[in-house]
Amino acid sequence: MTNPLDLPFDTDEMLEGLRPWIETESPTFDAAAVNRMMDVVQHELAALGAITERIPGRLGLGDSVRATMPHPRAGQGGILLLGHLDTVHPVGTLARLPFRREGDICYGPGLMDMKGGNYVYLDALRKLLAAGIETPLPVTVLFTPDEEIGTPSTRALIETEAKRHRYVLVPEPARPDGGAVIGRYAIARFTLQTRGRPSHAGWQLSKGRSAIARMARTVAEIEGMTTEDCTFSVGVFHSGQWVNCVSSVCDAEVLTMAKTQELLDEGVAKMLALNVDAGDVVMEVRRGVTRPVWEPDQPGTMAMLGLAQEIAGEIGFEVSGASAGGGSDGNFTGALGIPTLDSIGVRGRDLHTLNEHIFVDSLTERARFAAALFCRLEA
Template identity: 70%
Template sequence: MDPLKLPFDTDKMLAGLRPWIECESPTWDAEAVNRMMDLAAYDLAGLGTVERIPGRMGFGGSVRARLPHPDQGRVPGILIVGHLDTVHPVGTLDVLPFKIEGDICYGPGIQDMKGGNYASVEALRHLIRAGMQTPLPVTVLFTPDEEVGTPSTRDLIEAEARRSKYVLVPEPAHPDGGCTIGRYAIARFNLRSIGKPSHAGARLADGTSAINAMARKIIEIEEMTGPDCTFSVGVIHAGQWVNCVSSFCDAEALSMAKKQEDLDDGITRMLSLNGEVNGAKFEVTRGVTRPVWRPDQPGTMAMYETAREIAAELGFDLSCSSAGGGSDGNFTGALGIATIDGLGVRGAGLHTLNEHIHIDSLPERARLIAGMLMRLA
């Protein structure tokens, strides 16, 4: 059978995807993420040998599945890598339930990236049912911490990638349905200002506000943004009582650049902010970093041409470009391993309460991935 003509049933795909969406799995809730990993492990169990990998650093665990193949473990194969954690806290379903409205389906994490992951599993399921053997062995790896920079599973992803010839990442497709063949570098920073407490009503002048110091630094940091490197602060924690001058303020900043040298310069500028501001101490420490994945790698571009040919046979044009916003493709691409990212579903609103997918992209992406699995050799 032609893999591009596999009988994907959209209604059955939505029914299978629904439990994944309704199993909320915010990164910092390890138990919730592990419940999601249980669902994925069950769906993968019919495809091959499934292994649960314990979590560490306070995060949930991972799921790895190896499909039966005569060359499994003997030759570099194909790795499908995706994350099952989301940015949405438990309870988001109350305001963003799984629902279908016309050709759109809503739900937390449905675009980023449970929809694409599920389409990948369905592609494998249909290939097996049709008795089709992929030219190369296939491994699936689902991880728990991508939304916070992959601090606990980067080593695991890179180890699997080094055993692979190709890496497929079913992160969300571009708005035009295109895929990703490179990603910008990203660095995270932990910020802390340390002031002096006092009673905000009776002894205001005796204190030094850590919030005031942080506010001044946030403006300075974000004004460092230029065409080559961006800076933003997205998280702030401080204060317990409005009548107390804050003694601590913590924040997190993100920097992104298209070139590694520009990010390195941005890191230097951020670390130079250590010191004092308005009488308070200010500290900057490095967080996790994603390296630049350059968009000009021969192996990746050769794989893209294969994907584009398959898409054309399916009736659509698959564009490609480098993209901002990190993914685990940064790691595999930076290793020089042929990687195509953005193979997941089409949609919009990721990381918001309007997150949704175009329903027709579920079978579309499943067929695209099935075609790639059968042609990559």
């Protein structure tokens, strides 16, 4: 049998294959755009001989694609390749961040998080099939549309699917040192709204009660609660339409990250304590989607890490393992106790920015790594 480490992965070929993925922009809140991305991937999976299913979206979000790869035991539990195809970049970002290669770096919206990793792992499956290499376990692929907003519509789908499998691979971008994630901190989201009293800002300013002013003071209070082990970040702030009006409504969104469930519970209590339902300006705080703590050092995951380190050593790089913040759908599968290896995708920098890029040499490096993982994970 051909050694999976010797499969003919080609950087230029992979970049050419990635181009339509990146140039099909797919921001989470644009369901039609996400579904165009799902079309691209579903076609590629079908061309590999996979049995594909389109799972309709919920909550106004895009669809999911599930694919059963060719295998004598296709459809049975084995390895789940889990990734998301939504990005944080709105349609039109390509005008400012076009897909392009400059030497050892390649740029593009969503290339690092996480279309690059998804593509690499599919290319590994493509090359394994072309070489006639049968993986010990059958592989199922699940691509979802809403990870960037906390997975509000597909968590149940992910958890149900993951429970059928022995292992879960999540090709989110690698950690800064190139290492994998073997545990994740908890993440909670909150929506906030202040409601005040409108007035004409030039004529009767004193009669108004500004929702913006109250929210601004609260933003400073919230971010001031941040510690090394439990952080608070206000990432969305919306209010006002006319500068000559005292704004009566202001909306904000907050992300809390905590290293332990106890710290998360404390953080949630602090946020909910900000509710004020009386007075000139009221504050309403609602808890949104939550990612559970994925505790590190679970035996099954650590065994996967050991195998990954062995494979990486044969290729010529190192893979460390650590818990991390940021959140991913690996939170769900890891919290269920299913052996999960996360952040095993491409290496790069500046995800979620207009400088998002990957290191080109990580494409073939991670493809060989992925192919070997598919071939050495056994029941």
